[in-house]
Amino acid sequence: xxxxxxxxxxxxxxxxxxxxxxxxxxxxxxxxxxxxxxxxxxxxxxxxxxxxxxxxxxxxxxxxxxxxxxxxxxxxxxxxxxxxxxxxxxxxxxxxxxxxxxxxxxxxxxxxxx
Amino acid sequence: xxxxxxxxxxxxxxxxxxxxxxxxxxxxxxxxxxxxxxxxxxxxxxxxxxxxxxxxxxxxxxxxxxxxxxxxxxxxxxxxxxxxxxxxxxxxxxxxxxxxxxxxxxxxxxxxxxx
Numbered sequence: 001x002x003x004x005x006x007x008x009x010x011x012x013x014x015x016x017x018x019x020x021x022x023x024x025x026x027x028x029x030x031x032x033x034x035x036x037x038x039x040x041x042x043x044x045x046x047x048x049x050x051x052x053x054x055x056x057x058x059x060x061x062x063x064x065x066x067x068x069x070x071x072x073x074x075x076x077x078x079x080x081x082x083x084x085x086x087x088x089x090x091x092x093x094x095x096x097x098x099x100x101x102x103x104x105x106x107x108x109x110x111x112x113x114x
Numbered sequence: 115x116x117x118x119x120x121x122x123x124x125x126x127x128x129x130x131x132x133x134x135x136x137x138x139x140x141x142x143x144x145x146x147x148x149x150x151x152x153x154x155x156x157x158x159x160x161x162x163x164x165x166x167x168x169x170x171x172x173x174x175x176x177x178x179x180x181x182x183x184x185x186x187x188x189x190x191x192x193x194x195x196x197x198x199x200x201x202x203x204x205x206x207x208x209x210x211x212x213x214x215x216x217x218x219x220x221x222x223x224x225x226x227x228x229x
Contacts, residue, residue: 004157033216041152041202045216056216090157102148103217105157 003027004106006091012112013081020077021109023091031055031096032074033103034066037088049074050096081113116141116207120220127227129197135190135223137205144210147188148217149179152202161203164188165210175199200227 048056162173
């Protein structure tokens with residue numbers, strides 16, 4: 001069983017389109033994250049949700065909107081895609097109550113904007 | 115705010131040689147430290163972590179790291195590397211005992227092991 005699963009794994013789309021990436025975790029964790037990894041492999045936190053409540057919202061264009069229907073799911077919707085949005089997006093989860101900071105990552109969703 | 119600096123962007127080594135990947139952090143408060151590994155086209159996997167206690171931490175795949183508070187370092191070491199250790203390695207930091215803070219990652223070190 002995959003602990004943190006993301007779909008789709010690959011996404012190729014045109015500028016201006018709207019797309020979504022879905023993430024699900026079956027670890028029973030209460031906190032989920034979205035990270036962006038750019039072409040130089042730098043990982044940057046975008047958002048974090050704890051029990052469906054937004055707790056981290058870094059400086060990200062408002063074209064990016066996370067949605068957490070329940071604590072096992074965190075989706076990322078991107079409007080009006082731009083070339084600079086091309087990256088690998090990683091979902092991760094953790095148990096906030098444990099406060100150990102360890103994150104469990106999905107395999108990533110590679111977004112290519114043409 | 116805390117930050118992480120990985121001092122080497124690329125480290126090429128021969129198989130069975132020892133390796134050290136360097137990481138320095140900056141924080142005015144206590145932190146937790148981590149090393150993650152990313153194999154090509156995969157997600158990140160935890161290698162080891164330092165929360166408290168013994169400053170020498172052992173992880174998976176024969177890796178270990180030493181927390182040095184005076185030098186604010188958390189260098190990763192392996193006495194003998196294999197071809198399969200070729201990957202991207204990330205050092206990360208988060209605030210200790212602070213629920214809701216994210217992991218902050220360094221820019222990564224590419225370890226290339228050749229025969």
